Amino acid sequence: MSETTDMITDAATRLFSEQCTPRVLAEAEQGVFPSTLWSGVEDNGIASMLAAEAHGGIAASPGVALAVMRVAGRHAVPLPLAETMVGRWLLSKAGIGAATGPLALVVLRRPDGWKVEGTGTARVLRGTEPAVAWGKASGGVLVVVRDGAGIGVATVDSQRLKVDSRTNIAGEPRDGLTADGVSVRFSPVSAVSLEAVMHMVSLCRAGLICGALQRTLELSVGYACDRVQFGRPLAKFQAIQQQLAELAGAVASATAIANATANVVEGEHGDLMIAAMRARLAGAIDTGTAVSHQVHGAMGFTREYALHYYTRRLWAWRDEYDSAAEWRERLGRAFAGAPADELWSRLARIGVASGTQ
Amino acid sequence: MNLNNFTAVAHDDERLAPLRAEVRRFLAEERAAGAFTRATGWDHWDPEFSRKVGAKGWIGMTWPRRYGGQARSSLERFVVTEELLAAGAPVRAHWMADRQLGPLLLSVGTEQQKDTYLPRIARGEIFFCYGLSEPDSGSDLASIRTAGTKVDGGWAIIGRKVWVGYAHRAHMMNLFARTSPRSDEDRHGGVTQFIVDLKTPGITVRPIVNLAGEHDFNEIVFDDAFVPDDLVIGTVGNGWKQVTGELAHERSGPERWLNTFSLLVHLVDRVAQHPNERDLEKIGRLVSQLWTLRQMSFSIATLLEQGGTPNLEAALIKDLGTLYDQEVPAVARQIVSEEVRAGLSEEDYLGELLDRALYYSPSYTIRGGTKEIIRGVIAKGLGLR
Numbered sequence: 001m002s003e004t005t006d007m008i009t010d011a012a013t014r015l016f017s018e019q020c021t022p023r024v025l026a027e028a029e030q031g032v033f034p035s036t037l038w039s040g041v042e043d044n045g046i047a048s049m050l051a052a053e054a055h056g057g058i059a060a061s062p063g064v065a066l067a068v069m070r071v072a073g074r075h076a077v078p079l080p081l082a083e084t085m086v087g088r089w090l091l092s093k094a095g096i097g098a099a100t101g102p103l104a105l106v107v108l109r110r111p112d113g114w115k116v117e118g119t120g121t122a123r124v125l126r127g128t129e130p131a132v133a134w135g136k137a138s139g140g141v142l143v144v145v146r147d148g149a150g151i152g153v154a155t156v157d158s159q160r161l162k163v164d165s166r167t168n169i170a171g172e173p174r175d176g177l178t179a180d181g182v183s184v185r186f187s188p189v190s191a192v193s194l195e196a197v198m199h200m201v202s203l204c205r206a207g208l209i210c211g212a213l214q215r216t217l218e219l220s221v222g223y224a225c226d227r228v229q230f231g232r233p234l235a236k237f238q239a240i241q242q243q244l245a246e247l248a249g250a251v252a253s254a255t256a257i258a259n260a261t262a263n264v265v266e267g268e269h270g271d272l273m274i275a276a277m278r279a280r281l282a283g284a285i286d287t288g289t290a291v292s293h294q295v296h297g298a299m300g301f302t303r304e305y306a307l308h309y310y311t312r313r314l315w316a317w318r319d320e321y322d323s324a325a326e327w328r329e330r331l332g333r334a335f336a337g338a339p340a341d342e343l344w345s346r347l348a349r350i351g352v353a354s355g356t357q
Numbered sequence: 358m359n360l361n362n363f364t365a366v367a368h369d370d371e372r373l374a375p376l377r378a379e380v381r382r383f384l385a386e387e388r389a390a391g392a393f394t395r396a397t398g399w400d401h402w403d404p405e406f407s408r409k410v411g412a413k414g415w416i417g418m419t420w421p422r423r424y425g426g427q428a429r430s431s432l433e434r435f436v437v438t439e440e441l442l443a444a445g446a447p448v449r450a451h452w453m454a455d456r457q458l459g460p461l462l463l464s465v466g467t468e469q470q471k472d473t474y475l476p477r478i479a480r481g482e483i484f485f486c487y488g489l490s491e492p493d494s495g496s497d498l499a500s501i502r503t504a505g506t507k508v509d510g511g512w513a514i515i516g517r518k519v520w521v522g523y524a525h526r527a528h529m530m531n532l533f534a535r536t537s538p539r540s541d542e543d544r545h546g547g548v549t550q551f552i553v554d555l556k557t558p559g560i561t562v563r564p565i566v567n568l569a570g571e572h573d574f575n576e577i578v579f580d581d582a583f584v585p586d587d588l589v590i591g592t593v594g595n596g597w598k599q600v601t602g603e604l605a606h607e608r609s610g611p612e613r614w615l616n617t618f619s620l621l622v623h624l625v626d627r628v629a630q631h632p633n634e635r636d637l638e639k640i641g642r643l644v645s646q647l648w649t650l651r652q653m654s655f656s657i658a659t660l661l662e663q664g665g666t667p668n669l670e671a672a673l674i675k676d677l678g679t680l681y682d683q684e685v686p687a688v689a690r691q692i693v694s695e696e697v698r699a700g701l702s703e704e705d706y707l708g709e710l711l712d713r714a715l716y717y718s719p720s721y722t723i724r725g726g727t728k729e730i731i732r733g734v735i736a737k738g739l740g741l742r
Contacts, residue, residue, distance in 0.1 A: 214360070217360075221739055221740070221741065224741065225740075225741070235741040235742070236741075236742070238729075238733070240741075241732065241733065241736035241741050241742065242729065242732045242733075242736070244735075244736060244739055244741060245676065245731075245732035245733075245735035245736050245739070246676075246732070248360060248673060248735055248738075248739055249673050249676050249677045249735070251360050252360040252363060252653070252670070252673045252677075253646075253649045253650075253653065253673075253677055255360055255361050255363055256363030256649055256652050256653045256656065257645075257648065257649040257652060259361075259363060259364050259366070259652075260366045260367065260652040263366040263368075264366070273648075275641065275645070276641075276644060276645040276648045276649070277645075278645075279641055279642055279644075279645030280645045280646060280648075280649045283642070283645075283646070325638055327641070328637075328638040328639075328641035328642050328645070329634055329637045329638040329641055330641065331640075331641035331644055331645060332628070332636070332637035332638055332639065332640035332641030332642075332644065333632075333637050333641075335625055335640060335641075335644050336625055336628050336629040336632060336637055336640055337629065340622045340623065340625045340626035340629065341622065343621070343622050343625055344443040344444075344618070344622070345381075347644070347647065347648060347651065348367075348369075348377070348439070348440075348443075348651075
């Protein structure tokens with residue numbers, strides 16, 4: 001288990017540190033899809049790692065996925081990694097293999113957006129989804145929808161959709177996709193709930209967030225040690241040390257809750273732990289972005305210096321796949337809905353791993 | 358700069374689960390019998406309750422059996438501690454000896470000291486306080502001036518200590534005193550730890566009433582008080598090293614993030630009765646922080662069990678935990694307005710808990726190392742100093 005983790009995280013570290021150059025990051029924001037980097041992701045088994053072996057994966061545990069995504073976040077990998085990994089995991093659970101190539105993921109959970117009309121395996125897709133991650137660049141868009149007591153999935157070729165190319169504040173593609181009565185092949189999935197898909201993608205994003213936070217800390221510490229003002233490095237000023245300590249706390253707390261959540265995400269109380277994780281990550285992002293920019297001064301405010309690749313992503317990711325506020329409210333509601341005297345026993349119980357280790 | 362040491366997942370194995378259940382049964386019975394309420398709080402001095410905890414084998418439980426301990430693990434102690442604290446059980450009387458003095462004596466104490474004190478501590482019969490700060494020495498602990506002068510058969514102590522918690526109730530003190538002059542080359546050398554019987558002639562204990570109007574800490578004056586040689590802890594002049602060795606235990610435990618737990622329970626109850634999105638979100642935010650801190654603390658207990666000295670991680674927990682404990686009353690006041698507070702019934706502990714948490718909140722980021730000192734420790738761990 002830990003050998004698998006080491007092998008795949010080592011491969012990811014080599015790949016991303018070699019290929020996620022400032023130039024690749026800058027070009028990605030200009031709309032250039034990094035095809036060579038994507039090939040590396042496929043060749044190293046990263047994109048399929050959560051899928052079963054029968055579907056080209058290694059059935060990696062959520063903890064291993066988290067570790068690999070942390071590496072990706074540390075390098076600001078400009079690819080739909082979380083979406084493809086979770087999409088292939090879901091298709092594998094459905095007993096369907098996935099084609100190679102990046103996947104976009106649309107989890108239908110609101111009354112607006114796409115509608116999947118009809119019954120049986122032949123369905124029709126209609127409506128507009130306003131912000132699909134790598135909607136255009138991905139060959140396939142995987143739609144997840146509630147269906148009776150379970151869920152169903154359908155993959156639609158993005159070329160059959162009307163595309164309104166847009167980006168989030170990090171310059172990552174978030175395309176508007178309009179389906180004007182597109183017929184799709186629908187497959188029911190019994191093994192996974194819609195919430196479970198949201199949890200798994202939140203966990204993969206958490207890895208990206210922890211990696212990006214770690215990088216803001218490394219950049220900030222490095223800058224504080226190099227930059228000299230008033231005759232000494234910034235790192236020697238207590239005012240700077242105190243802020244970097246606060247940043248370290250944010251990174252450590254984000255990492256701790258993400259590690260714990262990975263272990264229970266597929267268990268009985270995974271929903272509450274995910275909500276707690278999303279809430280804490282948001283707090284860590286607020287602290288991490290504010291402190292790293294403050295320590296960097298004007299330098300961090302430029303396009304030339306790399307800090308913004310991480311901080312802009314963190315700002316965006318904080319509120320994607322439901323906002324931090326929604327997750328906080330969900331968690332508050334879950335705890336306020338039970339007798340207050342049980343608050344402690346619930347907290348202490350939910351940490352318990354439920355056979356997913 | 359590896360901050361990924363928080364990897365262990367809080368998890369009750371076959372050892373921990375029955376222990377946790379046993380502690381809960383004990384606490385339920387004690388609460389039913391009126392020994393304490395949710396409003397009591399763990400920082401309450403109750404010798405009778407401490408003796409009951411001792412009789413259960415939950416004081417000094419990690420110590421060897423031959424010294425009155427139970428030879429149990431750090432994780433088992435973590436479970437017992439967090440259960441006691443979360444219930445608001447009054448464990449303050451045996452707290453300092455259980456957490457710090459016992460482990461210190463086990464690591465550097467003499468056989469005679471271990472035989473004399475550890476079994477009585479574990480039975481909840483003898484209670485310790487800690488004499489560290491002085492009128493002119495707070496965060497700068499190495500600058501203490503209370504002095505021990507070598508005399509025949511022991512040491513003569515002259516000086517003053519302040520903010521000594523429960524010195525008026527404790528039997529003994531772990532005293533930190535200077536035994537040779539401070540030098541610029543070795544700022545931290547020349548200090549020694551002593552076990553001091555507080556009934557020793559020449560010791561005066563005076564109350565210092567705190568902001569809440571309560572008497573928990575004291576000023577202690579030492580006017581030529583005699584301490585025999587056999588009550589020196591460890592090595593003369595090595596006190597600084599010894600005291601900093603205790604820090605990972607001192608800073609990473611659940612007492613750094615469970616001070617306001619009873620208030621949170623009553624606050625959740627209040628919001629459940631008057632639910633709205635805004636307040637539910639606030640509860641979610643607090644619960645997420647508490648949950649994270651528990652995971653971090655559990656991780657560190659695991660590292661301590663494996664023999665590590667995770668001082669950076671412990672400092673991170675204290676920083677985050679104490680700030681969280683300050684946030685709880687601040688958030689509570691956004692939910693419970695002054696008018697609502699005034700209208701709460703006497704039986705509703707929410708009001709009392711809110712007042713106390715607010716009164717005590719400034720102390721959380723001061724005691725056990727100020728926020729600034731703690732962040733200095735973290736900065737050192739980051740390689741900045």
